[in-house]
Amino acid sequence: MKPFTTEIVSADCCIVGAGPAGLMLGYLFARAGLRVVVIEKHPDFLRDFRGDTIHPSTLEIMRHLGLLEEFLQLPHQRAEKLQTEVGGEQITMADFSRLPVQCRFIAFMPQWDF
Numbered sequence: 001m002k003p004f005t006t007e008i009v010s011a012d013c014c015i016v017g018a019g020p021a022g023l024m025l026g027y028l029f030a031r032a033g034l035r036v037v038v039i040e041k042h043p044d045f046l047r048d049f050r051g052d053t054i055h056p057s058t059l060e061i062m063r064h065l066g067l068l069e070e071f072l073q074l075p076h077q078r079a080e081k082l083q084t085e086v087g088g089e090q091i092t093m094a095d096f097s098r099l100p101v102q103c104r105f106i107a108f109m110p111q112w113d114f
């Protein structure tokens with residue numbers, strides 16, 4: 001067992017929880033010049049699975065933040081359409097090609113990479 005240590009940290013803002021909301025909030029505050037601490041009770045992201053799809057609207061936010069190019073360099077798969085077969089017939093369930101965003105696809109990426 002690792003010995004318990006205490007560290008005193010000074011910040012303008014403390015966010016509890018390093019999920020998508022906490023990390024994004026911390027990132028935005030830090031970009032605005034605040035000293036931010038984000039506290040997470042888990043040591044890593046290798047825990048309960050919560051999907052791996054990055055939606056077009058999420059990608060658009062990444063674009064607005066200037067992070068999209070770097071993000072898309074990470075290994076991922078893309079789906080422009082979601083299709084299924086019912087009674088031997090191909091059916092399109094979702095078609096992202098007409099969305100008013102730059103990335104008209106869903107990106108699949110493991111959460112720990114994202």
Ligand SMILES: Cc1cc2nc3c(=O)[nH]c(=O)nc-3n(C[C@H](O)[C@H](O)[C@H](O)COP(=O)(O)OP(=O)(O)OC[C@H]3O[C@@H](n4cnc5c(N)ncnc54)[C@H](O)[C@@H]3O)c2cc1C
Nearest residue numbers: 016017018019020021022039040041042049050051052053
């Ligand atoms: C099965 C499943 C699949 C999903 N698939 C997708 C998907 O493919 N694409 C998608 O966009 N969304 C998906 N979602 C939704 C997505 O996971 C949530 O919208 C998102 O995680 C919410 O983010 P959050 O930061 O609000 O909360 P959380 O992700 O729950 O983050 C909260 C964080 O706070 C930490 N925490 C809690 N209490 C404390 C404490 N006292 N001290 C320190 N840390 C603490 C937790 O450990 C956690 O890391 C899925 C959800 C589920 C359940």
